[in-house]
Amino acid sequence: MxxxxxxxxxxxxxxxxxxxxxxxxxxxxxxxxxxxxxxxxxxxxxxxxxxxxxxxxxxxxxxxxxxxxxxxxxxxxxxxxxxxxxxxxxxxxxxxxxxxxxxxxxxxxxxxxxxxxxxxxxxxxxxxxxxxxxxxxxxxxxxxxxxxxxxxxxxxxxxxxxxxxxxxxxxxxxxxxxxxxxxxxxxxxxxxxxxxxxxxxxxxxxxRGMTLVRVQVDTLEGNLHSGQFGGAAPDALAALVRMLDSLRAEDGSTVVDGLTEGPAWEGLQYAEEDFRRDAKVLDGVELIGSGTVADRVWARPAVTVLGIDCPPVVGATPSVQAGARALVSLRVPPGVDAAEANELLMAHLERHTPWGARVRVEQAGQGQxxxxxxxxxxxxxxxxxxxxxxxxxxxxxxxxxxxxxxxxxxxxxxxxxxxxxxxxxxxxxxxxxxxxxxxxxxxxxxxxxxxxxxxxxxxxx
Missing domain, CATH: 3.40.630.10 (Zn peptidases)
Incomplete structure (x- = not known):
């Protein structure tokens, strides 16, 4: 001083x-x-x-x-x-x-x-x-x-x-x-x-604001032996994986039907090499999305799968899964209403549910x-x-x-x-x-x- x-x-x-x-x-x-x-x-x-x-x-x-x-x-x-x-x-x-x-x-x-x-x-x-x-x-x-x-x-x-x-x-x-x-x-x-x-x-x-949803997918009355029924029986976990994958473009950008990106970030920039170091990204692994890093982390929507309820590898049995559940977060930038983004996210997941699987999406949290x-x-x-x-x-x-x-x-x-x-x-x-x-x-x-x-x-x- x-x-x-x-x-x-x-x-x-x-x-x-x-x-x-x-x-x-x-x-x-x-x-x-x-x-x-x-x-x-x-x-x-x-x-x-x-x-x-x-x-x-x-x-x-x-x-x-x-x-x-x-x-x-x-x-x-x-x-x-x-x-x-x-x-x-x-x-x-x-x-x-x-x-x-x-x-x-x-x-x-x-x-x-x-x-x-x-x-x-x-x-x-x-x-x-x-x-x-x-x-x-x-x-x-x-x-x-x-x-x-x-x-x-x-x-x-x-x-x-x-x-x-x-x-x-x-x-x-x-x-x-x-x-x-x-x-x-x-x-x-x-x-x-x-x-x-x-x-x-x-x-x-x-x-950024946030909306948080739980997704429950059900396809069968109970788990089935994958050798006896696999190949025809609809797997709830596989259905959930497809739904979650629909939230990403090929480059990893967030995709929610009807949700816009928003304007570019105008302020302090975040160098990619600094971000890689801060985020501890492994050598050879690419960052996801497009635009500047500041655009991606401060000024655009970002979806994250926070957790999936499914059998762990240790102790897993050869079964077709009857049900699966996930917790999904969507961050939204200023200019986007979190409540509207929540509705779009829920509708997107329901729209991208395969094989006529039963799906229930419910809000778990929200902030503007x-x-x-x-x-x-x-x-x-x-x-x-x-x-x-x-x-x-x-x-x-x-x-x-x-x-x-x-x-x-x-x-x-x-x-x-x-x-x-x-x-x-x-x-x-x-x-x-x-x-x-x-x-x-x-x-x-x-x-x-x-x-x-x-x-x-x-x-x-």
């Missing part, structure tokens, strides 16, 4: 020093939060783990002087944590968002260290949720603590920590619609995205895409804050292929609010995969940036 003797430089240096001094506490707290197996799939993970994580967040807010701290019972059966920290009279209100629920750990044996035990290795902190998004909760706390220790928080702060973001079940969105004044703010900071690269300050200006107004005053304040927190770098704009359904809900409820997306999920974090991690340097710098943003935004409001 600059050591110039101006009041602004002195304030900046003080914030940076305070955050740096708090990092050991931040690591301890992140370890406590990561230890909760807070996956909001209560058929597979204990509900009390998520409830304990929610209470941890609520206790942390109370300790920082937040008022009206509450565990909100949302319609999907989960809890979101809410609290308000009043600022000076007439100050603007800023909503800080993160989520404490996490993705399942997948194959726990594939983790180098236990997924729910924060472990330091090669300068990074490993654990499920370390970046996505329990680290975001800690980032907000660090920023607020630094401001409190350096003269006070100059804005009214609302915090909302969601409990089911990863499940896409829409509990908080529904709650917000039922209580439209609860999350009202002048500016909203979503702490659930990430820099394009470690050390390159990036705000996410667009998010989002596009931010990057010309707003809040973006100018964030640009300055990031410029200071990352010396020598300028704020970049990128898209994100993932979805944060709450963004579209907040944009619809509060059309005058400015929405910014930052966070800790840069490519090395490997969110949603095994060995998820967070860079403590990114946590420190982004906490400094958020504190400076809140101070700068208050001055300019």
């Amino acid at each position: 600059s050591t110039q003797s101006t009041p602004a430089a002195a304030g900046t240096q003080s914030i940076a020093e305070r955050v740096a001094a708090m990092m050991p506490r931040a690591r301890t707290e992140l370890a406590e939060l990561v230890a909760f197996r807070s996956v909001a799939d209560f058929e597979q993970f204990p509900r009390d783990e998520s409830e304990a994580a929610a209470e941890w967040v609520a206790s942390a807010l109370r300790a920082e002087g937040f008022q009206d701290v509450a565990l909100l019972d949302t319609p999907d059966g989960t809890q979101s944590v809410y609290g308000v920290l009043p600022g000076p009279e007439g100050a603007p209100t800023v909503l800080l968002y993160a989520h404490y629920d996490v993705q399942p750990p997948l194959d726990e044996e594939a983790w180098t260290t236990p997924p729910f035990e924060l472990t330091e290795r090669n300068g990074r902190w490993y654990g499920r949720g370390a970046a996505d998004c329990k680290g975001g909760v800690i980032m907000h706390l660090l920023a607020l603590r630094a401001l409190k220790a350096d003269g006070g928080v100059p804005v009214t702060v609302k915090v909302i920590a969601e409990g089911s973001e990863e499940q896409g079940t829409g509990g908080l969105e529904q709650y917000a619609e039922q209580h439209p004044e609860l999350l009202r703010a002048d500016t909203i900071v979503i702490g659930d995205t990430g820099n394009f690269r470690v050390g390159l300050p990036t705000v996410t200006s667009t998010l 895409p989002f596009s931010a107004d990057t010309a707003s005053p809040a973006y100018a304040a964030m640009a300055e804050a990031l410029r200071v927190a990352y010396p020598g770098e300028e704020m970049q704009y990128a898209g994100q292929g993932g979805s944060i359904p709450l963004c579209s809900t907040l944009a619809a409820l509060y059309p005058e609010a400015e929405i910014l997306l930052i966070g800790l999920s840069e490519p090395e974090a490997q969110i949603h995969a095994v060995n998820e991690s967070v860079s403590p340097e990114e946590l420190e710098r982004l906490s400094v940036a958020e504190a400076l943003f809140l101070r700068g935004y208050a001055k300019g409001h």
Whole structure:
């Protein structure tokens, strides 16, 4: 940080020093939060783990002087944590968002260290949720603590920590619609995205939306011996494979009847060699789709088969399958309505069902895409804050292929609010995969940036 003797430089240096001094506490707290197996799939993970994580967040807010701290019972059966920290009279209100629920750990044996035990290795902190998004909760706390220790928080702060973001079940969105004044703010900071690269300050200006469907195919009353009946008996698994294959063009591009691609991406580009490295694509394996990589991952629809219920290879019998099931995700870019895309996807799968097989397609989750107004005053304040927190770098704009359904809900409820997306999920974090991690340097710098943003935004409001 600059050591110039101006009041602004002195304030900046003080914030940076305070955050740096708090990092050991931040690591301890992140370890406590990561230890909760807070996956909001209560058929597979204990509900009390998520409830304990929610209470941890609520206790942390109370300790920082937040008022009206509450565990909100949302319609999907989960809890979101809410609290308000009043600022000076007439100050603007800023909503800080993160989520404490996490993705399942997948194959726990594939983790180098236990997924729910924060472990330091090669300068990074490993654990499920370390970046996505329990680290975001800690980032907000660090920023607020630094401001409190350096003269006070100059804005009214609302915090909302969601409990089911990863499940896409829409509990908080529904709650917000039922209580439209609860999350009202002048500016909203979503702490659930990430820099394009470690050390390159990036705000996410667009998010793809998502629709999620379950597909059940049935052809027989029960499995049959493949030697006795195979060749004539309709195989449900084979029918499902054909249906899923219809969602891809020859080059791997997504094909859903009636769904348009959308415009090309105009912003930060994603070099193919960088993408191959980030995605860990095997040597000799081609990328799928056409256009620039940025087009493909930020500005076009993308279908993914998330899972198939079928017999595993180990223990399989020589049988024609009577039924098969799949879970299919479709990401849609800004400009495409997720509900319309859902209808097109369901119709496509039904239309491409072979052999008269019985098919049932049902919606399992949905979230609308989002596009931010990057010309707003809040973006100018964030640009300055990031410029200071990352010396020598300028704020970049990128898209994100993932979805944060709450963004579209907040944009619809509060059309005058400015929405910014930052966070800790840069490519090395490997969110949603095994060995998820967070860079403590990114946590420190982004906490400094958020504190400076809140101070700068208050001055300019």
